[in-house]
Amino acid sequence: MTVSEFFITAHNILGPGALDRSMPIVGKMGFKKALIITDASLSKMGMAKLVAEKLAAQKIDTAIFDQVNPNPTVSNVNAGLDALRKQGADLIVSLGGGSSHDCAKGVALVASNGGKIEDYEGLDKSTKPQLPLLAINTTAGTGSEMTRFTIITDERRHVKMAIIDRHVTPFMSVNDSELMEGMPAALTAATGMDALTHAFEAYVSTIATPLTDACAVKVVELVAKYLPTAVREPKNKLAREQMAYAQFLAGMAFNNASLGYVHAMAHQLGGFYDLPHGVCNALLLPHVQTFNMQAVRPRLNDLGKLLSDNNPDLKGLDVISAIKKLADIVGIPKSLAELGVKREDFPVLADNALKDVCGLTNPIQPEKEEVIGIFEEAYGER
Numbered sequence: 048m049t050v051s052e053f054f055i056t057a058h059n060i061l062g063p064g065a066l067d068r069s070m071p072i073v074g075k076m077g078f079k080k081a082l083i084i085t086d087a088s089l090s091k092m093g094m095a096k097l098v099a100e101k102l103a104a105q106k107i108d109t110a111i112f113d114q115v116n117p118n119p120t121v122s123n124v125n126a127g128l129d130a131l132r133k134q135g136a137d138l139i140v141s142l143g144g145g146s147s148h149d150c151a152k153g154v155a156l157v158a159s160n161g162g163k164i165e166d167y168e169g170l171d172k173s174t175k176p177q178l179p180l181l182a183i184n185t186t187a188g189t190g191s192e193m194t195r196f197t198i199i200t201d202e203r204r205h206v207k208m209a210i211i212d213r214h215v216t217p218f219m220s221v222n223d224s225e226l227m228e229g230m231p232a233a234l235t236a237a238t239g240m241d242a243l244t245h246a247f248e249a250y251v252s253t254i255a256t257p258l259t260d261a262c263a264v265k266v267v268e269l270v271a272k273y274l275p276t277a278v279r280e281p282k283n284k285l286a287r288e289q290m291a292y293a294q295f296l297a298g299m300a301f302n303n304a305s306l307g308y309v310h311a312m313a314h315q316l317g318g319f320y321d322l323p324h325g326v327c328n329a330l331l332l333p334h335v336q337t338f339n340m341q342a343v344r345p346r347l348n349d350l351g352k353l354l355s356d357n358n359p360d361l362k363g364l365d366v367i368s369a370i371k372k373l374a375d376i377v378g379i380p381k382s383l384a385e386l387g388v389k390r391e392d393f394p395v396l397a398d399n400a401l402k403d404v405c406g407l408t409n410p411i412q413p414e415k416e417e418v419i420g421i422f423e424e425a426y427g428e429r
Contacts, residue, residue: 051256053303056182056193058219061291063284065223066101066183073181073219074105078138081107082131084151085142086115089185092229098142098183110134115143118207118317118324119150120200124164127154131178141182141217144238145189145198145324148182152197152215155180160214164199168208169404175214182217185226187277187290188238188325190245190298192220200318207314209404211305222295224288232278235290236377237325239274242266242294243373244328247336248307249300250350251343252408259304262296267350269293271357271373278377308413309335311406312421315396322386329379330386333370334424335409338417340367342410381428393422 060069081102085095090113099109112130115123131139131154139158141151153164155177160167167173182192191197197210230238246266249259269289277286312335313327336347351366360376361369380386397418400406413421 051254051258051303053258054195054213054216055299055302056217056220059193059222059295060219061222061295062288063223063225065221066098066226069181069219069221070101070105073102074107078107078179080134080136081109081138081140082134082136083109083111083140083142084115084127084154085111085113085147086117087113089113089143094185094226095142098140102140107138110136115147115150117146118200118321119146119153120202121164122202123150124153124157124199127151128157131158137179139178139180141180141192142185144184144186145191148184148189148191149197149199151180151182152177152191153199153210156197156212156215165201165208167210167212170211171213172210173212173214177214180217181219181221183221183223183226186230186234186238187227187287187294188241190242190294190301192217192222193295193298194302196302198314205319206399207318209314211404222291224284224291227287227291228282228284230281232281232378235278235281236274236379237323237329238294239270239277239290239377240329240332240374240379241325242290242297243270244309244332245297245301245306246270247332247350248309249297249304251336251339251346251410252304252307253410254408255304259300262300264349264353266293266297266300267353268357269296271354271361274373275358275360275376305408306405307335307339307409308400308406308418308421311400311403311409312396312418314403314405315399316383316388318399319392319396320386320388326379326386329374330383330425331421333367334421336370337367337424338413338421339410383422383426388426390423390426393419396422
């Protein structure tokens, strides 16, 4: 028997109308000035302004920083820190998906601990709680609004840094499914497959527990059932709400069981080529799990049955075939070659993946040539 820990955001509000429900609670906490950290598209859509107005109604003065990249960088964090100091904020509000949340976590952590974000790569490198962070989620995939993980691209090294630190967990997460109804199909598909990957990697992790298993199993059921509908029908309220729950449960699973070599490898593709994280995960997931099959076949078969039982299009398929079929149904690209990945880069990508902290809980620790072999398998059309 071993001791396990379970990390989760202290206060979580989920469902239609969650944003409005959260505002009076935040208003009573005594904050004076907030910085909203988001991306340009959400700013242009008026969503950042909407949140700023709701904070103003709580007598919180607000500024907006909307320069977050899809793969947030060290430069984004540094620019966010400058905006934070200019505003004199005592509250950070992240608005968006994983990109905004990760950037905001980086800003909040450095704001209270000093130094630079590169100092915190790895596990629990900080000594102080971050500046208070309220995370308002608009996508259904990363789980970043409620986890102790943040991923920041170091442009100098072309590497995604995995920062796992209990101090980067927001004090409150808001998952309002009504805010997710505007997500385009491609983003819905990528973030949904990201949530599925979180569930798979947590379920076969070497530190999985009954608590994380329960979360992961429910995620696979919900994604199989509702992701295709959410992609086809972006305004389908039931599908959006259930996918919001799925991605949150997936966050609970991997926040505590951690991840594996799908993420360790996907981080390198994102850092090297600036590719969408969810798409990279979706492409690598069946190939990494094929590699893992020799160690965790019964557990992978458990998840395969859930996929098959909860989506008629996946009926009777084995787990690897079901993952690939679901990716096809929701329109995920078919190969790394299609994304512009170059085979000659596989050795350096493999070297970097072997250093990624997310790989430590994979059920098998691969050699460099085996990681290259997995990239090779994902390079051709599935």
